[in-house]
Amino acid sequence: MNPQTTPAAPPVTRPGPVCVLGLGLIGGCLLRDLVAAGVEAFGWNRSTPTVEAAAADGFDVSADLPAVLTRAARQDALVVLGVPFPALPAMLDALERYAPQVGFTDVTSVKGSVLSLVTDRGMADRFIGGHPMAGTADSGWEATTEGLFRGAVWVVATDNAPAAVESPRDAAWLRNWRRVVETATLVGAAPVPARARKHDKAVARISHLPHVMAETMAITADNGGALSLSLAASSFRDATRVAGTEPDLVRAMCENNREALVTALDEALALMTDARDALAAGGDLTDFTEAGHDARLRFEARAGRVKGGPTTRSLIRVLPGSDGWLEQLHYAESIGAQIGVI
Structure with a gap:
């Protein structure tokens, strides 16, 4: 139809x-x-x-x-x-x-x-x-x-x-x-x-994985000591914002969506491993950065660059x-x- x-x-x-x-x-x-x-x-x-x-x-x-x-x-x-x-x-x-x-x-x-x-x-x-x-x-x-x-x-x-x-x-x-x-x-x-299963697969990628990534980035920055935290600016603040969420709430959402989150983590880890290997081998990140940039633009077109902004979402x-x-x-x-x- x-x-x-x-x-x-x-x-x-x-x-x-x-x-x-x-x-x-x-x-x-x-x-x-x-x-x-x-x-x-x-x-x-x-x-x-x-x-x-x-x-x-x-x-x-x-x-x-x-x-x-x-x-x-x-x-x-x-x-x-x-x-x-x-x-x-x-x-x-x-x-x-x-x-x-x-x-x-x-x-x-x-x-x-x-x-x-x-x-x-x-x-x-x-x-x-x-x-x-x-x-x-x-x-x-x-x-x-x-x-x-x-x-x-x-x-x-x-x-x-x-x-x-x-x-x-x-x-x-x-x-x-x-x-x-x-x-x-x-x-x-x-x-x-x-439907529930479709929803859970989707939010594992756009909500629960970002929580895991935010915790990871916050811990990594903190491991760098006082200078790292002093130099951190808006990109770090935006990327780690959800790490400020109550830990028990993050744990509950991630643990209750294990299967879908593991799949999303596997994909993210593979991408990061490829980027790491390219850097270690003296290669470049052209494909990686261009793919990420294009993906972000598709998100902005669908959801609007800012909350409540123009969107291509159908009604x-x-x-x-x-x-x-x-x-x-x-x-x-x-x-x-x-x-x-x-």
């Missing part, structure tokens, strides 16, 4: 009440943006100081998880799991106990492991995986701000998507999927569909559950297209 593509922005519709569990950088920024957009949004965090800080800023938050989830069930809110991967099992158990019917999504950087957790608990029929490709090296409520997601890609998973509406469960899944797309669009992000409008809509999603996935819901 030949889906219609257009550069025009998709219409922005409201997802209804949203409940955010976890008020760290991603969850906290999402809560801020949703409230700023006029959405009824409320949240939970296990840390009392975080709850007090968010409440002092005027947000509807609580440290009482059962009460928050009971409210989410009563209001049929979309639940967003904004907690780190190790905390997900406990969150899923609480969700099943206190809000057994609500649709939910997550913001975790690995999708396959999360989908397995959800599927093992028999909750996949109301789960839509999500991953906003945004963040900073800082964490916690104090690092949150409005506008973090503006111009960023927000991956919306399509695993278990029904080809058509053949049961009430299909209808409920499609409604939840639409709400996730609407939430991402409302906060200024560009929803891009992807494909889909009607969830309509004839051929899965083929549209898979095509959009194959070309990294943004989607809008009709």
Whole structure:
């Protein structure tokens, strides 16, 4: 099939009440943006100081998880799991106990492991995986701000998507999927569909490998002593920015995407070994530097040189559950297209 593509922005519709569990950088920024957009949004965090800080800023938050989830069930809110991967099992158990019917999504950087957790608990029929490709090296409520997601890609998973509406469960899944797309669009992000395995292979290359490389470069520079660190300027600062991320978060994302990350590391190591061997043998790096430069230009053309800048990413409008809509999603996935819901 030949889906219609257009550069025009998709219409922005409201997802209804949203409940955010976890008020760290991603969850906290999402809560801020949703409230700023006029959405009824409320949240939970296990840390009392975080709850007090968010409440002092005027947000509807609580440290009482059962009460928050009971409210989410009563209001049929979309639940967003904004907690780190190790905390997900406990969150899923609480969700099943206190809000057994609500649709939910997550913001975790690995999708396959999360989908397995959800599927093992028999909750996949109301789960839509999500991953906003945004963040900073800082964490916690104090690092949150409005506008973090503006111009960023927000991956919306399509695993278990029904080809058509053949049961009430299909209808409920499609409604939840639409709400996730609407939430991402409302906060200024560009929803891009992807299945869990495809997503994990991709982020191993553009997110998890850069974390490993940043740690490597930071350690190598530090091994050079005080002079190396004193001479380091913007190129070093930019290349190692994500090494400032909380170590446990980096470890969790890398360890939960081992297979795909090992493949990406093997490719990166082969490239660096070739460059090393060329230098050691007195050769040149022409092919290496030109290939890297060309690859960077392709990235800039696709994603925009700066966040939110002009992009060549296509927009494909889909009607969830309509004839051929899965083929549209898979095509959009194959070309990294943004989607809008009709």
